[in-house]
Amino acid sequence: MILIKLAARNVRRNVVRSSLSLVAVIVGTMSLIVGHAFLAGLRVNVIRSQIDVVSGDAVLQPLDYPDERLTHPVDALFTVEPDLATWLDSSTQAWTTRLMFVPTAIHGPDSIRVRGIGFDPARDEAVFPRDAWKVVGHVPKSGAEGVLVASSVARLLSLHEGDQITMQVRTAAGAINALQMPVAGIVAASNPWVDRSAVFVPMDLADNLLQAHGTISHVATRLADHDESTVDAFATALKAHGGATREVSTWMAQTHDILEIDKMRSKALNMLVGVLMAMSAMGIANTVLMAAYERIREIGTLRALGMAESEVLALFLTEGVVLGVVGSTIGCAISTAIVMYFTTHGIDLSASIDRSGGMSIPISTMLYVAYESKWVVIAWTFGVGIATIASVLPARMAARMAPADAVRA
Amino acid sequence: MVAACQLESVRKTYGDGAGVVNALDGVSLVIQPREFTVLAGPSGSGKTTLLNLIGCLDQPSAGSVLVDGQNTSGMTSRQLAALRADRIGFVFQSFNLVPVLTAAENVEMALHLSGKKWGDVRDRARAMLASVGLDGMHTRYPNQLSGGQQQRVAIARALVKEPALVIADEPTANLDSHTGEEVLALVRRLNEEKGATFVCSTHDAMVMSRARRVVTLRDGHIVSDEERA
Incomplete structure (x- = not known):
């Protein structure tokens, strides 16, 4: 002492x-x-x-799907078979389909390539929570209500709620298609993956634009536990149920x-x-x-x-x-x-x-x-x-x- | 009766080869309990070396040194430290108080290091300070005390553990003559009242005049050993 x-x-x-x-x-x-x-x-x-905005815990997507920025091919779209849907219902906290594509968004003389996100209005929020979203206008519940445009896209194209925007794409069959649609809302999601390039298109409208005939590019899933071992085990099972022409990518792989x-x-x-x-x-x-x-x-x-x-x-x-x-x-x-x-x-x-x-x-x-x-x-x-x-x-x-x-x- | 200190044919050399210095050469000396002995002699005569050996701060090159009956030859550093802590008190020319400890804590430190159970260390230290005339000054730090008061704290620190021997190295050298006289009177009183054995080195004629025994050294030898009334 x-x-x-x-x-x-x-x-x-x-x-x-x-x-x-x-x-x-x-x-x-x-x-x-x-x-x-x-x-x-x-x-x-x-x-x-990554989990809340981009991919969920694990995503089922076409085999060899590219991960370069603003590259979303639509030549290997698929449907969710009833057996897979049933398994997903029982194995996940929530799941949803998305149809990703890269259209040219046109408003007046201005046009830019954007990230088109075809989403299921009934399911999407359960997988991709919108707590951090700030929306001017509203999130469309169907194609008839139009699209939700990201804040940066809206700024670049001088878009406001209620304006008309033209989306031009190459369809799944390779043809060029364009549709004009109203802007239902403008979203700031506090995430550049969304804010800088996204246009959310209700699935029925995206299907019509791409002539996809009910096919989609991604099944995104959300689990109760985001732990790596849990997600890895789920991804293995999803791969087994997803079919040989599809692959599973987890949040770990995408953020590796x-x-x-x-x-x-x-x-x-x-x-x-x-x-x-x-x-x-x-x-x-x-x-x-x-x-x-x-x-x-x-x-x-x-x-x-x-x-x-x-x-x-x-x-x-x-x-x-x-x-x-x-x-x-x-x-x-x-x-x-x-x-x-x-x-x-x-x-x-x-x-x-x-x-x-x-x-x-x-x-x-x-x-x-x-x-x-x-x-x-x-x-x-x-x-x-x-x-x-x-x-x-x-x-x-x-x-x-x-x-x-x-x-x- | 066991001698407080006994030296037998003690030699202490420093250096080696052609540069060897004989600081002490064949010194024999017995100091009995309760004695007040002064070591006198010019600078370089071997007084400090002899005090170091008696105080177990150093060991002889040859011969034997017994302190309170214990032969220090061959003792390890730890054993010498334990012997100093238990049986030897020191009073230094420059007081050597620990500056970050109060007067009482400086005295308590000696009790803590002695390894004995003293009961209430704080009370004992304060009583010791009172006996050297520093009643009420126990909370002062060394820099808040005069030279004479600091030396009194040092004396209290040396005596509080009831040592067999108190080594005082020029205890009045840094004090003015009046204060030196007071400190010397205190040492003499404690020597008589408490029966403490003192060995002092000094050049001071006043100190020598108060001693019962004066041992004079020159060139590492004892040249005289006088008993005084």
Whole structure:
């Protein structure tokens, strides 16, 4: 107890030096916690966006379906057989059909290629929730009501609710077809995959436009549990029921590349934190070493009073540990507060997504960072551990001073 | 009766080869309990080396040193530390108080390190401070005390654990003559009242005049050993 009291007071003895060492530890622990919270938030964002907006948990689609942006061939459409529908009813929380195509949207003199999403008005919302959608007008319940246009498309084509838009496509048979239809609503979904290019077309209207005769391009499914092993098992079963000419793609497969980049970012962050922590370690080693050199006579006195080498070692180690514990605790507390704030309030990414032109990235424009308590534990342990290790050499040097020399230094 | 300290043909050398220095050469000395002994002699005579050996801060190159009947030759660093903690008190020229501890905590530190069970350490430390004339000053830090008061705290720290031997290295050298006299009077009183054995090194004629025994060293040898009334 007396050792801890002495160590704590010694740490306060040189406030500036101790504070600088503390700042180094605080910055290191904060980098680890806040950095990983942002990466985890990004990861959750990508996964949630993929599931809620793009594919559901798993999607049944034609074999070798391309995953390039704005490429949706309509030459291998299929129907959902009654047996498959029955199995999907019993095996999923919800499922829906989609007919994806790439029409040219025309309004007046302006035209652009867009992502046509033929959707089943009765089923689609159960798979792709619309909680984050902001709709001016309404979501059409049938082709007679028209289409729902994404905000960026509406802006580029100067479209407003009630305007007429012409959609021109190459049909499933290869012919060119065009239809004029009203704009039932304009949607901002907080997701560039939708906002930058989508036009939602009720299935009956999409079928008419593409002359698809009841065929579709995708069956999207939603499960109660999005866990990877659950989705993998479901995907295997869906593949077995889906037929040889179709393939199953899960949210994991569709986000694989992005999440791999995320893992690399995570490694890079760990390396950066490693460098920061090494700098913290040098700061603490220097602090303890300076303390030892400044207090040679004091060490000699304590040794003369009967303090053993091991106790002097423990005293200086404790000083390093006190710096580590205080610095890590402050770092963890500040970074937890920062992370908690952004967990609730989020960060608006729309400007940076607009600048990057990230049309094909499934990511919500609001990034909510993810608090992971394991990183708080890791950062605290790392901070204290580094401080302890950094103190070992100076502490040993102090412990090994000859008391007869030290006491009269 | 066991001698407080006994040295037998002690030699202490530093360096090696042509650069070897004999700091002490064949010194034999017995200090009985309750004695107040002064080690005198010019600088370089070996006073500090002898105090280091008696205080178990160092070990002899040859010969034997017994403190309270225990032979320190061959003791490990840990055993020497334990012997210092239990049986030896130190008073230094520069007081050597721990600056981040209060007067009472400096005294308590000696009790904590002694390894004995003392009951209420805080009460004992305060009582010891009161006995050296520092009643009510137990919460002061060393930098809030005068030189004389700091040396009194050091004396309290040395005596609080009831050691067999108190080593005082030039205890009045950093004090003005008046304060030095007060501190010396205190040491003499404690020597008589508590029966503490003191070994002091000094150049100070006043200290030598108060000693019962003066051992004079020159060039690592004892050149005189006088008993005084």
